[in-house]
Amino acid sequence: MIDTQTPVTGDEFFDRSETLKRLLITGRNYALIGLRKSGKTSILYEFEKRLKKPDTIPVHIYLLFSETERSFLTKYAAAVLYSFLERTETAITEPRENLNDLIVKTIERLPALTSDLIAVLNELDKKPDIGIASRIFDIPYLLSRHTGNTSIIILDEFQVVRNFNIDMIDLLRQKIQTQRGVYYVVAGSAIGMMQGILTSSASPLFGHFEILSVGSFDYNWSRCFVTTHLHRSGLVIGEKLLNFLIAASGGFPYYLAVLADRIIEYCNTGSIKQVNQKAITHAFDRDVFDTSGKIFVYFTDSLENTFQRRNIGFHIEILKAIASGSTKQSQIARYTTKMPQELSRPLRFLERTGFVTRNGVEYFMTDPMLKMWLSVAYPLQMELSFIKDGKRLDAFDRKIEEMIATYKRELGKGSESRVRELFRDFGGLELHHTKLPKFTEVEQRVIDGNEF
Template sequence: MQIIQHPVTGEDFFNREDILERLKAERNFALIGQRKAGKTSIILEYLRQNPDPESLTAYIYILFEETPPSFARKYLRALLVSLVSAEGDEVDVFSPIEDLTAQAIQALPALAPALMRLAKAAEGKPTAETMAELLALPEQIATASRKRFLICLDEFATLAGFDLPVLDLLRQRIMEDRHVRYIVAGSTIATMQEVLEQSAAPLFGHFDVLWVNAFAYEEARLFLRNMFEQAGILLPELFLNFLIEFTAGFPYYLAVLAESTILVCQEANKKTVEASCVISSLQKEVFDTAGRIYIHFVDSLAKTLLQRN
């Protein structure tokens, strides 16, 4: 059993089949939901389940504290890594951008001027013109390589706070490009709705919005049953319902508390969950300063306070 901290994929991924199926359509999608609802896991599981030799893929996680320069470097690096990897060349994702650019030029010599300009621009603060050229690069790569390009932008709402018109530039690309599509995700719900669903918003009408909510009761129930049955531990109905109620059905909280409770039971050689097991799990994960849920709440609070100055 893995220690739940990072996005979940593969055998540990649970439910969300309807969203995974929707993402197969050749359209742009926006996943909106609260933090820890499972948006990142959905994107990564979709990519895992649907490898496509005719498509390049770049996944970019945009940090809350991201700036235009750091985003530009991260975006360019992701595009270069995707291109070089698709050519079958060995690639170190932590290589300097200059080295990745050289490898990309070997693969697509026709793009050498654009790639060299962007690599040089990545050393400083990007202008609107540089950002426009950067956002146009996926279509250029797709056309030159005769492939499609899927761009995944996680915590997309951060871009709305940049002092560059990134969203307006992205709208232009969506309207003009023919070989690129986007999957974006965001947990700053108000901002995501503002830039995607308001009629005057720059990206209005360009994305199909998919809401990622907490598990419904029956889904949460099945999720917990599966975890405890795999561990060979009986979860009484009382504690099952308590965990669902306490976590409001959010996958991350369910997984962390279930996993922690299982470990407590295993350490005590218990085959049935008792109240002491659940209490120990809550103390460890929610109230201890090293607990995963405690750390998540502190981080979320800090980001919320920064957003509100």
């Protein structure tokens, strides 16, 4: 069984050694930027696990899409105090968000902070403003000044602060410039927004963070990830099906983990040792097509959270257009029956979220799994619900089988062209005092063995 719902660490952690190496050089501010489910939170968890500095306290704060100023500031204060008390082996109560108890125990340990912490507690009952936020952002600095410890504040899904009425971005700049002993690691999946916050020369945080890009696994790490999990369950998989899984998932660890877990379940149930095409199709059926499947639910939640303050239907139509091959603004306009000029702002927003990548005048889906889901699974489930379930599933299965067959053909063509290229490159090459012949023509033929 593969844990696909929580970030992994230890033996389950794959790749990312260079990113971890940078993060472990403490004393700097870092920003991890990458698409959703690319493994940013796993990297942060592994970083906390490997951080072997007794005087350095990591504080991990995950920002929800629905976060408000009050909930964020309460969570920030509670997380900082909880992490300090835990590191100093003070008996602490749960839950972590019980700020009153945390303040009392911190005051018992550091009486010098009594007035500051009581003021914070009293002010949180009021409407949050920049003054209250500033005092809460001072808590890790006060702890550092009185204990000599260093705090590393980890803000996961940092772009959420742009939704607040309080300018947290400029406030963070002020604290970074004036506080000693406090460093920040921020992470975000809305790539364009994060880049705007951190790399735009007009942004208050410009130049204050070292940017670390987090992408999907490369081909070799994708292979390692899938085969390791399959081998643990006594399963083997052929090259073509393995490569199809990697291509369809784009190498994103979450998709690979979900599909591999479902394949293992299918094979174990049928006492199958060699992963076959039916196992692959079953995995896509259960997790990409089924409305309760992990990948289906992840996509619907992700889209709803991203577009909660916008016209979700309109934005999904634009994404469907791009996923279906309408890459130019004029083509997208025809697909959505909108005027081209109506699409400019939504397309810029989709770029900032990371769902879409622009290349010249064309737009492309960044995530191949989302592209397939929008062009195949979503229309069948959400727009053709009047068709019987079995027929919709059959249509989806045929599409997956067609994708696998197309992939195998294209893979074969790629191999054939590469062999042809090698024959021509090697022609005339001298090897062991023998010159290889020049090949003027190379062709592919299928033989049955009787020729020999």
